[in-house]
Amino acid sequence: MTYNKEHKADRIGWIRAVVLGANDGIVSTSSLIVGVAASNVASQNLFIVGLAALVAGALSMAAGEYVSVSSQSDIELAELSIEKDHLANNWELEIQELAAIYEKRGLQTELSLIVATKLMESDALGSHARDELGITDLSQSNPLQAAWVSALSFSTGAIIPLISIMIFSMTNLIPAVVIISLLALVLLGCLSAWLGGTPKKLASIRILFWGSIAMFSSIFVGHWFNIAS
Numbered sequence: 001m002t003y004n005k006e007h008k009a010d011r012i013g014w015i016r017a018v019v020l021g022a023n024d025g026i027v028s029t030s031s032l033i034v035g036v037a038a039s040n041v042a043s044q045n046l047f048i049v050g051l052a053a054l055v056a057g058a059l060s061m062a063a064g065e066y067v068s069v070s071s072q073s074d075i076e077l078a079e080l081s082i083e084k085d086h087l088a089n090n091w092e093l094e095i096q097e098l099a100a101i102y103e104k105r106g107l108q109t110e111l112s113l114i115v116a117t118k119l120m121e122s123d124a125l126g127s128h129a130r131d132e133l134g135i136t137d138l139s140q141s142n143p144l145q146a147a148w149v150s151a152l153s154f155s156t157g158a159i160i161p162l163i164s165i166m167i168f169s170m171t172n173l174i175p176a177v178v179i180i181s182l183l184a185l186v187l188l189g190c191l192s193a194w195l196g197g198t199p200k201k202l203a204s205i206r207i208l209f210w211g212s213i214a215m216f217s218s219i220f221v222g223h224w225f226n227i228a229s
């Protein structure tokens with residue numbers, strides 16, 4: 001059995017992963033490119049730097065997401081197995097436990113007992129997972145899928161500054177990458193706000209602020225180590 005609330009939570013998790021991946025791809029790759037460009041390297045070297053940043057970043061995101069989702073899933077499975085054991089051995093006690101949770105949320109004692117009994121009859125493990133353990137999705141997210149989604153969204157973000165290297169000459173590459181990447185970040189902010197039903201302006205300002213800090217810090221470092229000077 002599913003509820004609207006759970007569907008929305010699922011969607012938020014999904015949006016979060018994609019936006020984070022794309023945001024990371026744009027910010028880290030463009031920062032690296034403008035930083036290295038500020039130190040006056042040749043443009044073909046710059047392209048290799050950008051490409052390496054894309055591959056390394058995508059794989060790192062994939063690995064991170066795989067490990068994170070897997071361990072989360074391991075923890076949840078262990079918790080559910082303990083709960084299954086409890087339900088098999090202490091049915092009456094578990095009804096009391098669930099009823100106590102509902103009473104705490106504002107139901108009367110008799111009503112919470114009725115609710116707990118009914119919920120346990122229809123889906124005992126599901127209701128304990130949700131109300132006692134806070135596990136809303138029993139279907140378990142797939143770590144491999146999460147890894148692919150992250151790698152793909154990172155690459156999509158990273159390809160934006162990488163294409164800029166091919167289009168613009170070295171003389172105006174830095175401002176071009178900065179402007180294009182910031183525009184892409186604003187678009188991403190608007191898209192995520194629209195998907196999540198949150199204010200667009202706030203999301204854009206937030207994403208613009210942190211993106212700018214990353215890029216300008218890199219330019220500063222690049223200038224500092226200017227190899228031509």
Ligand SMILES: [Zn+2]
Pocket residue numbers: 083086094097128132
């Ligand atoms: Zn329980």
